Amino acid sequence: MENPAIQTEHCFSDAARAAVYQAIFSRRDVRGQFLPDPIPDEVLGRVLMAAHHAPSVGFMQPWNFLLVRSREVKQRVHDLFQAANAEAAQLFEGEKREIYSRLKLEGILEAPVNLCITCDRQRTGPVVLGRTHIKTMDLYSTVCAVQNLWLAARAEGLGVGWVSIFDQDKLQDALGIPRDIIPVAYLCLGQVSHFYQKPELENAGWLPRLPVEDLVFYDQWNQGAAPDEPLTDHLRRLQADLRQSGADLK
C-alpha cells in the first residue's frame, strides 16, 4: 500500500518542469512598469503562502510580512530612499555616476503594495537547530522566503522590485519595526505593463551576466574545470541558448 506521508512522484511532468524554469529565467526586478491595478487578495495570498513555505534553519520561520498599502507610509519610505539614493550616487565616479543617476531603482509609490519581509532573530529562542555555529543562517532563511515570493509572483504575472537603498534605522522607524527585528527586504509588488527579457542593469550597460562556467569550482576554491570536463560544455550551451531565447530552457 502506498504511504500517504511520502511523495512518490519525483520528476515533474515536462510542462510543469518547464514552468518552474520559466519562472526562474523570466523573473525580473521591476521598478518602472507597475500598473495601478490592485492585486487580488487570492493572488497576494498565494504569493505570501509561497514565501511562508521557504526553507528555514531549524524550521525557525523567522519572517514576518509587513504589507504597506498606505500612501502616507509609502511616501515616508520613498523620502528615505531619495535621501539614501542621493548619497549613493556620490559613491560612483565619472560615467558610472551618470549611468547611476539615470537608473530608476525603485517603484515605491507606483506599486499598489509594498512589502517589508523581516527576520526575527529570536523567534524560537537563542539556540536554534542548525544555527548553532553560523548565526546568519536565519537571515539567509528569510532571503529564501523573498525568493519564493518573487518566483511565485512571476508565475502570477506580478512584478516585484527589491529596494535596498535606505538607512536601515530610519526604515525601521518609518515602519515601526523594533531594533531587534531585521528588515531583510523592502519589496514593491504589482501588476506590470511588461517584463524586460534581460536585467535592466545589463541593458543599461552597468554589468553583463557572468559566464557561469567561470563561477564553478571543482573540489577546491578557485580550481576551474579540467579541459575535458563535460559539464563545461553543457553550461556554455545553456547560457548561450538562454541568451538567445529569453526564458526557454531547451
Ligand SMILES: Cc1cc2nc3c(=O)[nH]c(=O)nc-3n(C[C@H](O)[C@H](O)[C@H](O)COP(=O)(O)O)c2cc1C
Ligand atoms: C538583495 C538585493 C537588493 C537589491 N536592491 C535593489 C535596489 O535597491 N534597487 C534596484 O533597482 N534593484 C535592486 N535589486 C535588484 C537587482 O538590481 C537585480 O536583481 C539585478 O540587477 C538582476 O536583475 P533581475 O533581477 O531583473 O534579473 C536588488 C536585488 C537583490 C537580490
